[in-house]
Amino acid sequence: MREDGGNLIAETAARLRERDRERIAGLIARMFRLHDDLSPFYRRIASDEQLSWAAGGAGRLLSSPTVFEDVVKTICTTNCAWSATIRMTTALVERGGGAFPEPQVLAETPDAWYRDVARMGYRGSYVKSIAGDVAGHALDLESLLPARGRSDDEVEEVLLALPGVGPYAAAHVMQLLGRHRYLVLDSWTRPAYLRLAKKKRAADATIRRAFARYGEHAGLAFWLFLTRDWVEPTPP
DNA sequence: CGTCCAGGTCTAC
DNA sequence: GGTAGACCTGGACGC
Numbered sequence: 001m002r003e004d005g006g007n008l009i010a011e012t013a014a015r016l017r018e019r020d021r022e023r024i025a026g027l028i029a030r031m032f033r034l035h036d037d038l039s040p041f042y043r044r045i046a047s048d049e050q051l052s053w054a055a056g057g058a059g060r061l062l063s064s065p066t067v068f069e070d071v072v073k074t075i076c077t078t079n080c081a082w083s084a085t086i087r088m089t090t091a092l093v094e095r096g097g098g099a100f101p102e103p104q105v106l107a108e109t110p111d112a113w114y115r116d117v118a119r120m121g122y123r124g125s126y127v128k129s130i131a132g133d134v135a136g137h138a139l140d141l142e143s144l145l146p147a148r149g150r151s152d153d154e155v156e157e158v159l160l161a162l163p164g165v166g167p168y169a170a171a172h173v174m175q176l177l178g179r180h181r182y183l184v185l186d187s188w189t190r191p192a193y194l195r196l197a198k199k200k201r202a203a204d205a206t207i208r209r210a211f212a213r214y215g216e217h218a219g220l221a222f223w224l225f226l227t228r229d230w231v232e233p234t235p236p
Numbered sequence: 237c238g239t240c241c242a243g244g245t246c247t248a249c
Numbered sequence: 250g251g252t253a254g255a256c257c258t259g260g261a262c263g264c
Contacts, residue, residue, distance in 0.1 A: 079244040084258060121257020122245090166245045188243040 001028070008032060027065040030145070036060060036178045041217040054224045058231060061223070063176040067141040068134050069100045070176045072127050075164040076120070077172070084119075091118035106131035126164030146178050152216075155179060171219060180220035183208055192226045 001010045010028050029035060038059055045051040064070045076088040095101050095109060095118070106128060114124025133139035142148075144155045152174065159170040171182040183189075185204050193207055194200070202210075207222070214221035 074243095075245095077243055079242070079256080080258065081242045081260070083260075084242080087258090115257085119258060123257075126245090164245065168244060172243085184243080186243040187241085190243095 008034075031063055031065055033060040033063070033178055035147075038217075038220075041180075041214075041220065044214065044217065045221070051221060051224055053228065053232060059220050059224055061175055064100065066100075067144050067173070067177065068103055068130075070173050071130065071141060071159070071162065071165065071169075072100075072106075074169045074172050074176075075123055075126055078123070078164065078166075078169060088118050088120050088123070091120075103131040103134035107135040123164055126162075129163055144173075144177055152179050152181050156182070175219055175223065180217045181215070182219045183211060183222045184219060189222070189226055193222075196225065196228075 001008065003009070008028070010024070016024070041059065042055040042057075046055050064073060072092065073085075073089055076092075077085045092106075093100055095113070096105060101109075109128065109131075111124065111128070114120045114128060118124065120127065130139070134141060144150065144158060155174060155177065156170050159165050159173055160167070165173070168184060168186045171184045174180075174182055175184060183204075185207065190202075190204075190207075194202060197210075208218070211218040211222045211225075
């Protein structure tokens with residue numbers, strides 16, 4: 001995939017059937033949030049001292065092709081260093097033969113693989129359990145996409161019910177779903193907020209209150225506030 | 237070598 | 250509904 005004059009170009013050496021071409025285009029559209037309409041948010045921050053810089057088009061968080069993949073990867077970020085997250089997700093992709101494995105594959109993968117190869121610790125049984133439910137159609141994670149019309153609260157409830165998914169992981173997955181109301185609060189975002197807001201300490205409730213004015217985009221506003229220097233190296 | 241903890245969650249009070 | 254304690258792993262750190 002590459003960018004060319006404002007267009008996103010996806011190429012493959014494979015010869016695709018029309019049907020597969022459309023399916024893949026749909027997955028890419030999801031990954032790059034091409035259907036998300038952030039214009040209300042951009043209007044909201046147009047004259048915002050902290051966030052007006054983002055109104056030019058920032059805020060489309062890259063997601064995985066499927067919600068299932070985002071959920072599993074997010075579980076692999078919990079309670080471990082980033083290097084461990086990379087190790088676990090790399091092992092999963094190897095298990096999938098170069099692509100992220102289908103739920104069916106992970107459901108049938110032996111416990112010993114999770115333990116000894118991916119070194120996923122207690123997360124292994126969580127992932128295997130979720131994969132089994134998705135493969136067996138007892139759980140439809142793709143139904144959490146915004147297009148399916150569920151409320152944020154309903155989606156959060158489904159996510160929190162998953163093993164290994166708590167408040168942090170649910171908020172994180174929801175950001176990737178284009179549901180931007182909730183703040184991702186973890187051991188990286190909390191100190192980052194204190195540093196940028198020049199505060200000594202702040203309870204979670206206090207941080208949420210500081211971003212409540214962005215309404216359904218509060219979580220996105222929080223994330224952009226924290227990552228401004230990823231886009232603009234030297235903020236004034 | 238032991239302790240702590242990293243982009244938390246679960247269970248048991 | 251709120252809060253200790255346990256939990257896989259492995260890199261960082263103090264001794």
